[in-house]
Amino acid sequence: MTGIDRSPTRTGSALAVLAALVALAAAGAVSWIALAVGGVGVGLVLAGVALARHDAVSTGAAALFVGVLAAGVQGAPVTALLVGAVATVLAWDSAGTAIDLGAQLGRSATTARIELVHAGGTALVGGLAAAIGWSIYQLGLGSQPLTVPVFLLVAALCLAGALAARGG
């Protein structure tokens, strides 16, 4: 026995790669750019969980997200965009958790419960947000092309600023 295996846990890594693939499928089905950039992103996430590198995972998730935005610009349906965005965040989150758990508890420990509960929480938050967004869209955002986005923008900026001020 020489040291313990501190590589990322299996469940979290599998969840991350699966979610990354879902994000790729959601965005890449519409846009070639999304397919290309997102493909690189999936590769980076895969490499990140294989090598326990947070930076690779974050870069990969960012690439996937850029792919989702590109698909949106090219006119992808809003459902696909929301699914892609939530799946991207889920991939990033699961991969990060898997790396931390691997470093703290190692691969041989039983950790699946933590990972599933955590991913469930993340999926729930994303699902609720996506549902709200989708409802807003269905209510007819298109009829208010400028006013509503601008206020949402200001809201988001302020909220993000508030979070940044608290160190988030």
Add this chain to the structure above:
Amino acid sequence: MSRGRLLAAVGLVAFAVGVGALAAPGLFGLGVQRYAVVAIGLLAAAAAIRVVQGRRHSPRRRAETATPEEPPAVASPGEELDAVLAAFDPTHYGTADRRRKQLRRVATEVLTRYRGDNEATAREAIERGTWTDDPVAAEFLADERSRLPLTDRLRTRLGGQSAYWQGIERTARAIAETAGVDTDDRDGSPLPGLDRVVGSLDGRDAGLDRASAVADPTPTTRSTGHWRGISAAALAALGVGVLAERAGVVLVAVVGIAYAAAARQRTLSAPTLSVERTVEPADPEPDEPVTVTLTVTNEGKRPVWDLRLVDGVPPALSVVEGSPRLGTALWPGASATVTYEVAAERGRHEFGPSQVLVRTLSGSVEREQAVEPATTTEITCVPPLRPIDEPVPLRRQPTRHTGRVETATGGEGVEFFATRAYRSGDPLSRIDWNRHARTGELATLEFREERSATVVLVIDRDEAAAVGPSQRGQTAVQRSVDAASRLFATLLDDGNRVGIAALGARDCWLAPGAGDAHRVRGRELLATHPALAPGETPESVLPFGWLAALRSQLPGDAQVVLFSPLCSPAVATVARQLDAGGHLVTVVSPDPTTTASGAGQLATVARRFRIADLRAAGIPVVDWPWAQSLPVALARTRWSQ
């Protein structure tokens, strides 16, 4: 904080207005111009980039966990070249080339000891480079005054192997070969093998972690930064969506905002956890697997979403089956169990507190604390005493009690010793009647007297002795304790009075005695005394104060058997001083040296010097090779008493 709250309030208002405008079109007749929207879109994109930059400069944080699965790595003798050289030649040279000077001293000493040269000839041989066949080593020692070239100094700094270090390695090897040390079992790597270096780093990490986890029981809460940068996603989506006039993309920002808000939670109330630990069996035989079951229960009213636990396995024990780590989520009242097996080692081992990490559901805050069961858990492993059949290497010194140590005195006994002329008063049974029948003379038979000895077993448990040839193996201290327990049993069985002491530990003392109760006391002390516990790193002390105390405790006629790998000069001095003080000393020396590196080879040479010096001073030394059992080593040693 107030700025943050203000921004949050404004953000919420803006969000409400946006949703309101959506619900009732025309409520706000804001004719926002196209250029303003573009400006705001650019602003959002810029803010996103700033957040990403901020994330890059502030790394994630997480608690490090201990590695209690394995005992700390065992150092090898000669792990540090400079320490080995200083043991030969403690002069503090002020020059940069101290090592070369010290190596010259070592080489001179080896040549005078093993080649029979006098000091002048040895020096000359070194100056001329004729002392060895190795040209690199010969040249390295020949020019004392040459300093390291600049390039070599640079390369040393950069970690590469320079001509200088190669010179040291080759010289060490040449010196060891001259001293008759077999250096062939090395694997050809010029420095200690990479695995060894990496392994020792691992081991050092493990030791550090283990210490920090136990030494710092105060709970700490930290922000993990797990979600740091998520607001960039929201900002980027808004910027891109507004600039591209895509409402769908703007909606993606809602997802980002939701996550940023969910990760906002900065506080984590202390969880109410209880742990319970059972061990089965609690008093195992050595190497017997012990099953440890740890149950953690959430006694609080709130769920614990993310619980990470590392059990406080005693330092000396290694986990052989399963893992002492657990990651789980616990509802109020729920409990989780982790089961693993450790291999029992001699000694009394107390479990430490479990290291517990709790996170919020989102994972943005982490709390680290120690949790202990209500009662301490202990594993006590007292190995049985196993006497050996070989004669114990005691020196001849009789006491007045009958025993089995053969003396050089004739008298009553079993073995024939001599005859002498009859003196009146000799018992009739010892008159040599055969001779009387032959010659008519009266002679008395004398038999070799066998008497008991008083022996104190002294165990070297200094830092310098806590070494071994393999990282995941025993130390010489453990070997010494094992050997002492076997000799303790054997000597008691032979009718001697036996005591126990540990070098440098005043409280570890068992006065010489005999009998069953004494036997039990000795067995307990050898198994469980903290000074002899495996996994403990003893402090290195100059043992001379202790030596004075020991001398005042030793009975006048007591012999000493010293168990020591002889890895430090101080121990050899202790042996000589005890011997000079009238206590006959025998040294049993497990050999922990390896020849895998130059420093290890020099440490081997140093130990040989010490053994030779002790033997020259009339102190017998049992040189006990690591691969041999104690009885074999004793049987192979010829006793010159």
